[in-house]
Amino acid sequence: MNSKATESESGELTGSPIIGTATETGAGHKHRTSTYQKARDDRKRPIRGLWVRNNRFYAQISIPDPVTGSKSVRRVPLGTACTAAEAVKAMNKLKIQREENQLPAVRRAPTFCDYAKQYFDYYAMVTDAKRESTIQKEKAIIRKWADHLGHVRLNMINRVLINSFLAKRQAAGVSGRTLNLDIIAFRNVLKRALEDGWLTVLPTQGMRPLKTVTRKRALVSRADLDALCRAAFEAAYCDRRLAKQGEAGKPLKNAQAFADYVRLMAFCGSRRNETLRLKWSDVDWEQRQLTIGADGLAKNRQARVVDFNSELETHLRDMATRRAPDSEWMFPSLQRGEKDMPSKTFMESLRLARTAAKMPNLGFHRQRHIFIPRDDNYNSPAGMSCWAWWLRGFPGW
Template sequence: MAQIKKYTKKDGSKAYMFNLYLGTDPVTGKQRRTTRRGFRTMAEAKTALSRLELEVMENGLPTSKRKIMTFEEVYKLWFEQHKATVKESSAYIHNTIIKVQVLPYFGTLRVDKIDTVYCQKQVNRIFKTLKNYNSAINLIRRIFDYAKVMKQIKTNPMNDVIIPKKRKTLDDTDKPVNFYTKEQLRTFLETLKEHAPYQMYVAFRVMAFTGMRKGELAALKWSDVDFENGTISINKTVAFNNAGKFHIQTPKTRKSIRTISIDDTTLNALKTWKNELRKELFKQGQNIDKGDGFIFHTQKGNFIIKYIDKFLPSFLKKYNLPPIKPHGFRHTHASLLFESGASIKEVQDRLGHENIKTTMDIYTHVTKSAREKTAEKFAKYIDF
C-alpha cells in the first residue's frame, strides 16, 4: 500500500510524495512502480494517489511504457488463436479477406489511433466493393475486440459503425437463375454424354441427381458407394487449407454428413466408369477394388474440383447451352425434387442443409415459378 511522505526540496521548502506499486506488466513481465512528488499539501498528494489507484483499477497499467501495436500486429496475434477454432478452409478464406480488403487500409495504423469515423469510411468502401461484405466487417470487429482484450484500446471503434444494407432493385428479378429445368438438364446430359469424356458425364450426372457440392464430389472414394443398396455416403469434402492448397476435410456442416439413395441410371453410370477406370489402373499396376481411390480425378491424379470449373463454361459455350455454374446443379436437384413432390424436410436432409431457411429459399423460388403458370392453367381448364 502506498504511503505519502513529507520531504525537503533542494530550495529548503517542504513537499509531499508517494511511491505506488502498479502490478506486473503483461507485456514485459516486470513489476511496475511509479513515484509522484512535488505536492504542496498532504491533501493534494492524497487526491493524486486516489485518482491514480482508480485509473489503474479501471484501465490497467498506464500505457506510457506499453508498446501500442499496429492493426496488422494485433491481427497476426488474433489469427493464431482464430485458426485453431475453425476449419482450415475457413481460416484460408478469412486470411485472404483480411489481406486483400483490410490490411492495405488498416495494417500500418496504430489501433489506438483508429476511430469510428475512419472505420465507417472503410465499411462503406467494403460494402460497395465486396459481395460478402458482412464477413469482412465482422472480421474487423473481432480483431478490434481482441485488441481491447489485450488492453491496446479502451473501446471498439466498430461498435458504433452503421452497416449499409443492400436495396432490392427492379433488376433483381431479371438476374439469371443458376439452375436448369428438367428439359434443360436432359439436353445438357445428353450433349455431355455424346461429346465429353465419360468421366465428365458421370460427374455432372452425380451432382445433378444427388445435389452434392462439387467439393463433396471431388472427395468421393469408391468405398463411399454402396452398389448393392444403391446409396452414396457423403462424409468429407475437398477445400483449401491454410497454405492455399486443396486437402480433404470434414464437410461444411454437421448436417452435411449424410447417406443418400441414388437412382439406377446414375448407379449404372458409376459402374461403367469404374470398369473403364479399372482397365486403366490395371495397366499401371494399381487395384481399384481396394476402394481407397478417388472416383473422379484429373489425368495427373489431382482433385477434379478446378478442372470442373474450367471445363463447364467452355463446354456450355461450345455447344450453345444455357449458362449454369457447378453449384447450379445442386440448386437444380433441389428444384426438381420439389417439383416431383418431395417435402421441405426431405430436401433439407438430402442436400445436407444445416439451416432450413436455405431449403425454404429454394422452395420459394420454385413455387414462384409455379405461381406464374397458375393463370395459364386456369384458363386452359375453363376454356371459354
C-alpha cells in the same frame, strides 16, 4: 534550490518540489532531468503513486500482464493531465479500470499488419480451431484490410477508418454482402486482440450489416444440365479459351470428368468441394447408398447418407466403368503423377462450357437444386418441409 534529482535513504526519488502542476521549462531549454520526481500537492506534500517527468504526470500502479497474468509495477502516463488534481483524478480512474479488468494496454500496441500475422501464426499451430479453407478466405480478406490500415496501431483503429474502408470498397463496385463478409473476418482479428488485452472494446461494436438484396435466380432444368454437359464435348476450345472463327477447336481435356462431376451433384445434391473429395469407398453398392462428407470436412463437419435414386445409381455405375485403376478418388487429378490426389477444381472448365452453352450465370451450386427426392412422401407437407430444409443448407446440409 538544486534542480538535480537525488535518491533518499529510503530509495525514493526526490528532487525539486512540484506544486500543483508540472514545472514549465523555457523555450529552447533542455529538460532538467530524465528521472522521475515525486508530484506534490499545493501544500508541498508528496502524492502517493504520482510522479512527474519532463512536465508529464505518471501514475505508478501494479498492472497484470495480459498474456502471462503476472503483476508488475509500472508508471503509466496520464495523458493530458496538466495539474496535480487532474492527475490524481486520472490515476483513480485507472485503478477503477484495473479492478473492472478494463485497463487499456500499457505496452505499445502492435500495428494491425503485425498483429494479423500473429493471428494467422496462431491458427497455423492450433490446426483444429479453424479449417484451412476458412483460414485462406480470411487471409485474402485481411490482406485488403492490411493495405488500408496496416500501419495503424490496434488501439488507434476507430469507426472512421472502418467506414472509409467500406466506402472505398463499395465505390469500387463491391456488393454489400461481400463487405459484410469483410467485416466478419476483420472482427475475428479484433476479437483475438481483445482477448490478448490490446483492446478494451471492439471498434466494430454496434455496427449493423449493410443491407443486401437477394436476387431471384432461375431454376436450372434438366435441359440446361444436358446442354452444359454437351458443350464440354464440343470442338469449341483452343488453348484454354473459346476458339476464334477459323481456328481448329477441340473438346475440353477433362470433358468426361466435368460432365460426370456436374451430373453427380445434380443427382445426389452434394456441394462443389465435397463432391471433389468423394471416394469410391463412399459408395455402398449393397445398401444402395452414397455417403457424403465421410472425411469430416463437409459443412458443419457432419456426414450424410443419400439413398440411391434411379438416376444416381445409373450414373454411378456408368462412372465406375471409367474408374481410374490407380486412384481411390471419383475425380482424380489429371496431374497427380505418382501421388494419388483428387482434382482441385473444375471452375475453369465451367467458365468455358457455360460460355459456349450461352449460360454465363450458371454456377456449380445451382446444380444440386436439380436433385429431387424419388420417394412417395415428397409431395406430402412433411416431406416437402424436410427436403426444403435439406436443400437450403441448414445445419448438416
